[in-house]
Amino acid sequence: MTAPIGAAVRPDDQHAELADRLVRWLQVGVRCDDLFTEDVFVDLSLPHWRVQGRGVDTIFGIRESEHPSRGTVRVEALDRTSRGFLIQFEERWTAEAQQWYCRELIHCIVRGGRISELSVYCTGDWDEALQLRHAEEVPLLRP
Secondary structure, eight states: OOSOOOOSSOOOHHHHHHHHHHHHHHHHOOOOTTSEEEEEEEEEEETTEEEEEESHHHHHHHHHHHOOOOEEEEEEEEEEOSSEEEEEEEEEEEETTEEEEEEEEEEEEEETTEEEEEEEEEOOOBOHHHHHHHHHHOOOSOO
């Protein structure tokens, strides 16, 4: 991962490895054969929209069509849950001649050593103008 994991509860090695593979896929867009179960389900919540899908090709396709640009992922937290793990991160990428930003939280359910379900909560994509406005109007206590 691109940043140290700052988690209250450390995930076990299997979940940490799955999180690493998930981050690599998000950053470079190369499909991983051993990341998801065949019947994987995703429920993606955006500020003004919600998308669901089932199946490996569908999951990859949602990402590829909605967020095709590659970039960096900075993991803020990785926590074990009773059924898998939570991963909190920010993404930055270049598209349409500007730098973009978003924050996400994904609850990954793990079955048989692979992710079988993802509940994704995303701030939506912030262009440079929105990032600047936010920086001017909102003092953050933490990065």
